[in-house]
Amino acid sequence: MNFRRLAPTILNIFIFLGLLCWFIKPAMAAEQTQNYYSGPVSSIGSFVSNIWNYNSQSISYIRELIGSVLSKGDQATSSSSDPTSIVKADEINEIQKIITTTRPSLEQLASKPIVKQLNNQSSSADLSDKISKTQNIADSLYGSLQNLKSRSLILEKKWSTLNQKEIQSELTTLSNIFKQDVSGGDTNIIAYSGWLKTSWNNPILLNLSDQALAAQSQINNLINDISLYNSAKVDTFKPALGHIQKLDGLVGSSLATSSDLNLFGFIKKTTEQVALLDKQIQEADKILAEYKSDPSVDRTQSIDKLAAQVISSSLVPRVDQFPFPTTSSKIITPVNKILSLKALSDAGRRLLTTNNGQVITTIWLAEVNTIHTLVVNPNQTPQTASLKFALPPELKMEQIKNHDRGLNIVFDSTEDALIVSGEISLNALETRSLTLETDNIWNLNQEDIDNLKNQADELLGYLGNTSYFSQAISIKNQLGALDEVLLKQKQSVTPEEKIVTFREISIEINQVEEKINSLRSLALNAQNSGDVLGYASGIHPLTLWGIIAVIIACLIFGVIYISALRSEFKLNRAGVLPPPESPTLNHARPRYHHREKSNHRARKFTKIITFALIFGGLGSLGTSLILTYGSQVPLSQITAPKPQKVLGSSTEKSYPYESRLRLPNSGYITVHTAPLLTSPQVTLLTDTSTVLVFKSIDHWVQIGLSNDDQSKNWWISDIYLEK
Incomplete structure (x- = not known):
């Protein structure tokens, strides 16, 4: 070549x-x-x-x-x-392990009830079914009584023309109407009237059942007399006929009004009461929604109007102690007053739902982290109420601040929650309100959210002059949930809403913490990639x-x-190029060739x-x-990268060492069980000035009040330590 x-x-x-x-x-x-x-x-x-x-x-x-x-x-x-x-590889792995183990519990917690009653009380949702069944019974009783009354009047009219055998046969037919069971169920007059008596605490229905039993008893006595003495006079039938006529009047007809003292009138009155209670609950929810949209507006007039309506129509006996203030603070906020009014209306629904004269309990959450229990005895005789309900699973025994006497609190492994129980003695027609106060564990501090943002910004700044910057930006852009967390928390009005919102945003923050840990992994890769190939390894x-x-x-x-x-x-x-030179001719070399x-x-x-x-x-x-x-x-x-810097202190302290605390604007510091914001909370530090620091991981420190507290595994963010 x-x-x-x-x-x-x-x-x-x-x-x-x-x-x-x-x-x-x-x-x-x-x-x-x-x-x-x-x-x-x-x-x-x-x-x-x-x-x-x-x-x-x-x-x-x-x-x-x-x-x-x-x-x-x-x-x-x-x-x-x-x-x-x-960053350190072992810290990244430890934090990721905590995040992975915490998320399933957060997801399970989101679907659990806030307070769960364990004494099998009927719920207010069963009331519509109960009224519907009562209406069907009333229609059936009306048809049966029309037949019974008609045959009884004919028997009375023809009594003198009938022989003893014919009278006995007709009386047997009347007796069978009372206890006839065509479908194999309790569908006769006696069974229906008995169900009404035990299902509703109402004197009309109690009298209806008594009249049905008395009429049947009189008819059966006449049948026995005829069998024994082979004779009976018409006057002996008139008491039974009188009970049948009273029974017919107590049942009434579909044309009855709510003021009529019969079964159909009772159904219409009860239906109107339920509609009124539902309207009161809806009005309370409306005022709460208005507070949510604009808390600055004074709604005292609307609340007082609702209170007058609820108390005047309340089915709860002796509500003179309304609105049931909390045990220690005695603070009656507008939201607490609305929640109490709503609880009274709900208690009325429960009184209509439960069986005759049974004690009912209504539980609701109020501001100032208080759980109220309203216990009502609607009976004319003293009764004992058996309380048993599960607290929110997040609560620990150390977070119970105060509770009324008679309430016992123990941990139940089956429910995986603290159980409140007690035997409460109630006088006739007595209403009592019991309270239990807890720490505010369903709230996030602004400082904690800002700390997460600062961690992400620091890591992003460290990765700014590395090949991992584009990946870091992509991860950073997925942390937008932090901007909405506190807004969601602020928009929650009722304690139930706050707990539900806290559970939801805890899952979001857990995902944010995982993204930040991914940034730490990139920072670790940037630390370990110290050559040109390492620089290129971050390219997509x-x-x-x-x-x-x-x-x-x-x-x-x-x-x-x-x-x-x-x-x-x-x-x-x-x-x-010119042709080859001739041996005979000597041409001059072209001068333009070089040009x-x-x-x-x-x-x-x-x-x-x-x-x-x-x-x-x-x-x-x-x-x-x-x-x-x-x-x-x-x-x-994409923003301009910050100058590259190595994060962390350049000096290492020997553990344990003492450090002063800096309280945030909320006035308390939340203590967690692990170096993670979404890990379970243990307690709140409010008046503690100094702590011992046993260990530090990333932006978290393990603390205690004494050397004996190292085994408690208490963790707080290091932003609360004075530098």
Whole structure:
């Protein structure tokens, strides 16, 4: 192979590659240009302009790049032995393990009831079914009594014309109507009246049952007398007929009004009472919703109007102690008053739902972290109420601040919650309110949310001058839930809403904590990648393969085009060369040959430069777009990176050491069971000034009030320690 022929080709290839690298370099720097470009991208032209302007920084960029890689190498070398570096692999693994084990419990907690009654009381939702069944019984009784009354009147009228056997047969038919059971169930007059007596605490229904039993008893006595004495006078039938007529009057008809003292009147009155109670509950919910939309508006007039309606129509006896203030604080807030009114209406529904004279309990949550229990004895005789309900599973024994006497609190492994129980003695028609106060564990401090944001910003700033910055930005953009957490918490009005919201946002924060831990993993990778290959390892695979594809394509087309230029040059040169010299003629050597050769080389070099400019520019733009969209990070969301720094203290303290606390604006510090914001809460620190620090993990410290508390595993955020 003739090296002389290959030399121009090799030279042209090197020239092309040099130009290509010069023009492709801005594309390789496009991602860094995005980081330093803080304004909006108005067009592709402005984006390309920023890339080209980056050429002026080429020398300083390379110097900074090399310095960054070398500094990262030094940092990685020192981080293996320096315990104060930004992150540690064992801490990342420990935090991730806590996050993984905490999330299932948070998800299960979201579906659990806030307070669960365990004494099998009927719910208010059963009231509509009870009224519907009563209506069906009334219709059936009306039909049966019409038949019974008609036959009884005919028997009385024809008594003197009938023989004893005919009278006995007709009396037996009347007796069977009382206890007839066609369908195999308790569908006769006696069974129906007995169900009404035991299901409703009402004197009308009690009298109805007594009249049915008395009428049947009188008829059965007449049948026995005829069997024994073979005779019976019509006067002996009149008492039974009187009970039947009273029974008919107590049942009434569908035309009865709510003021009529019969079964149909009772049903209409009860239906109206239920509608009124439901309306009162809806009005209470409406006022609470108005408080939620605008808490600054004074709604005292609306609350007082509702209170007058509820108390005047209340089915709860002796409500003179309304609105049942809390045990210790005695604070009656507007929201608490509305919740108490709503509880009274709900207690009325429960009184209508339960069986005759049974004690009912209504439980509701109030502000100031108080759980109320309303116990009502609707009977005319003293009774004992058996209380048993489960507290919210989040509560621990240490978080119970105060409770009324007679309430016992123990942990139940079956319910996995604290159980409140007690035997409460009640006088006739007595109503009592029992309270239990707890710590406020369903609230997040602003400082804790800000701390999570600061952690993400610090990690992002550390990763700013590394190849992991685009991945860090992508993770950071997924932390938007933090901005909505406190807003959701603020919009919750009732204690039930606050607990439900807290459970929901705890799951969201747990996901945020996992994202932040992912940033720590990237920071650890940045610490450990101390060479050029480590710098390139953070490039997205799509970006890397895109760069390779663009370079290979440009190289192939460049070689093909240069080969074509060489072929054209050879043909042109062959066409302009003079014929071989004749031995007889001595022609003068053409003087234009050198000039044409020089012009042709200039044109060829110009074409090569033009080609390199075109494909280099296309390669630069293509690589820029690949870098831009390969990272999947919108330009508008990328901010200039912060200067690289190593986080953490440079000095290590020996454990345990004493530290002073700094209380947040809320006035308390939440203590957790693990170094995680969504881990279970243990207690609140309100008046503690100093603590002992036993251990630190990331932004968390294990604390105690004495050396004996190390086994308690108490954790707080380190932002509450005075620096």
